[in-house]
Amino acid sequence: MAATRFGKFELVRELGRGPLGKVYAATDGETGQLVVFRGFRRPEKADDTHWGKAIQRFHSELSLAKNLAHPNIATVYEFGEMPPLYYIVTEYFEGRTLRQLLDSESKPTVEQIVSILRQVCQVIDYATGQRINHGDFTPYNVLVLPDGTVKVINYGLAHTRNRLGSPYLAPEQLTGAPGDHRSDFFSLGSLTYEMLTGAAAFRGETVEQLCRNIMGALPAPMINVPPYLQGIVQKMLAKDPRNRYASGSAILADLRGKQVPAGFEGEVTEVKTVDLHAPWAQNQYQPGPCLAEYRLDEGDLAEARERIRVRRWRLFQLGERITLRIAVALGLLFLASTTWDVLTQSKQEVALTVMSLHGSPQLRPKRFAVSNAWVPIRQEDWVNEGDMIRTKADSSVVLRTRDGTRIKIGPNTKLEVQSIQYKRKSASKVREFTLHQGQMWARVRRMHGKDSNFSIAAAGGEIRVTGTDIGVTTRGKGEASFSTFAGSSVVEAQGATGDLPAGKQLQVAGGQITGNPIPISPEDLNVFKAQEEIMQSDPLWASIRQSVVHAEESVLLPVIAKVSNLKDLKPGDVNANYFGQLGGMAKAMTAMRAITIALEGDPEYPDQIDLQTLAGIGLEQKDADRILKQFDGHCLLSYQRLGNSGYEFTARADTKKKELLRARNGQVEEVESNESSDNP
Secondary structure (H helix, E strand, O other): OOOEEEOOEEEEEEEEEEOOEEEEEEEEOOOOOEEEEEEEOOOOOOOHHHHHHHHHHHHHHHHHHHOOOOOOEOOEEEEEEEOOEEEEEEEOOOOEEHHHHHHOOOOOOHHHHHHHHHHHHHHHHHHHHOOOOOOOOOOOOEEEOOOOOEEEOOOOOHHHOOOOOOOOOOHHHHHOOOOOHHHHHHHHHHHHHHHHHOOOOOOOOOHHHHHHHHHHOOOOOOOOOOHHHHHHHHHHOOOOHHHOOOOHHHHHHHHHHOOOOOOOOOOOOOOOOOOOOOOOOHHHOOOOOOHHHOOHHHHOHHHHHHHHHHHHHOOOOOOOOOHHHHHHHOOOOOHHHHHHHHHHHHHHOOEEEEEEEEOOOEEEOHHHOOOOOOEEOOOOOEEEOOOEEEOOOOOEEEEEOOOOOEEEEOOOOEEEEEEEEEOOOOOOEEEEEEEEEOEEEEEOOOOOOOOOEEEEEEOOEEEEEEEEEEEEEEOOOOEEEEEEEEEEEEEEEOOEEEEEEOOEEEEEEOOEEEEEEEEOOHHHHHHHHOOHHHHOOOOHHHHHHHHHHHHHHHHHHHHHHHHHOOOOOOHHHHHOOOHHHOOHHHHHHHHHHHHHHHHHOOOOOOOOOOOOOOOOOOOOHHHHHHHHOOEHHHOOOEEEEEOOOEEEEEEEEOOOOOOEEEEEOOEEEEEEOOOOOOOO
16 A cells, blocks of 8 residues: 555554554654554544544543553553544554464464463453453454464453454343453453364354353363363353452462362363343343444545545546546547447436435335335435335435436425436436425436436426426425426426426416416525535536536437437346445345345334245345345345344355344344454
8 A cells, every 4th residue: 555644653554454444554753663553533424422422432441551561462652633533553563363373274282272361361460450451352352472472452442343243242241231350351261262172152143142142051061171271261251250250360370270160170061051031132232332333444544545546646536437438528539438338327327326315214116116115215325217205304315316417305205206217219318206295406417418308297287497406396285386496497287388487486286387487485595595415516526527428428329329229227227237246245235235125115024034035025036046145155144023113134244254244123234253353
């Protein structure tokens, strides 16, 4: 990566990724020292109060961690804020995580395991004396240097990731309690068990099953492990913190004497089964405000600045594939390549993109019309031909087309998308909407071709516009007003037409135009001017792109249509190849969301579904097969209905790391990853 400077720190190379984003090796410009640098931004939509509490916790816990001075703890040099960046700088060293050690061909010996256990016990005792607990001992937070020295990293950072689903969490932490040094001993016991046996002490195919096992099950017996080590691990894994070791020095004493702790002399010969009603439920895990609730890795500034540098070098690319369009604008020098681009991009025209939203607008996809099922609208969603949108009193949504046209749907509104397509032969665009109730406004970009059509129907009337700003408002049963704020438009009703110049409006009642155009009221003018999302000016690069798109459509599309007899395109043409455009993890996340949409489209969530075929949620088998291919084993791991108002299902991504994904009530998240937690 190209070097990037933040304050006195110059980022040298990327080391890995953790809950706070990417981790870098960096050079301190004042001392020349090599350090570990990680930084993150505040998410744009973070709640001020909640974020303030999370950052306060960030400062308080790292303040304690910075005071730690122990040879087996990674030193925190400094942390703070370089607007708009929050950052942490820690000690740099070379080593392997326990995860890498356990996954290697050469497994650790008993002597190595005892050495690691001793050093971590000393760390916990020292940190306890400094009034700080780690809270997140995992194989990624314990590193072993080439000389056998152990380094514990990420003290003070347990709150930066979602730990629910971690097999190393102590039972008391599952209720949202912060835990203490005895919780760290439980996690260390789980690590030791895994080092001795090669398997996790507690497992489960779902997060709920894993948590119930941690709360109520005993791990499988350890084979060919010295009895004193078995007893020590059993005491560290006691469910009640009062029955665990009170200090690391007590563990060290048993290790030196190879002594089985009192009360743990019996060898475990079978696994204890878990009562299905073990005392744990999802809603019991309620930690305080913390950074783990935000996707901070998306705000990685170093990566963002590198992307900006690349985009500037590519002249207006800005994340969109417009290189071929620029070639067209400069004189159609590469006709063949540009022709392919136009054909590809025309497929994207069959869907509107959600530009912004407020409140909780909803979408009824065309395929759910019979069941009248509505699903939440999210940022960047597509709205296709035949879909219907509705908003409540506190919600609105802005849609955008490829050429820059913006449509805002106001509160208490129901709008149906009748048609978004290219006409056959003429290759001109058709965009038709029906406003059933409420208000909508549009800023329509100039479109190519005399047959271009942008229209909104309401109350038996229809407004057709070209290059203009308009608004439509329904008023009671069978009444609507059509307004033109800029440019010109035509209103049509039962064969009668009325020209509508800028600043005028026409009334339609009972399917007929009533009266002549009248001036738009000052109140309506002010309402339109207040629509920031449709009034804002486009940046220079967007204007250039729109000019290029217009040139393509005016010159190339009519020619191509005549040569290739361009057919009508449908939403399926885009969605059929959607998975092929994504990476492995993105494919799995997209597949999870596809299942949630199918579930939310049913009037009632099913009690069970077939994990191998997805039978029971109304998907066609070919669609179900394409979705399941994105998961390890081509199946879900689990599905359950949560009471009368929810559901949850899990699957592992079909990637090298086999990440565990969970979807609950429409929300998809990664709950277990084999990636390093901020380790250098």
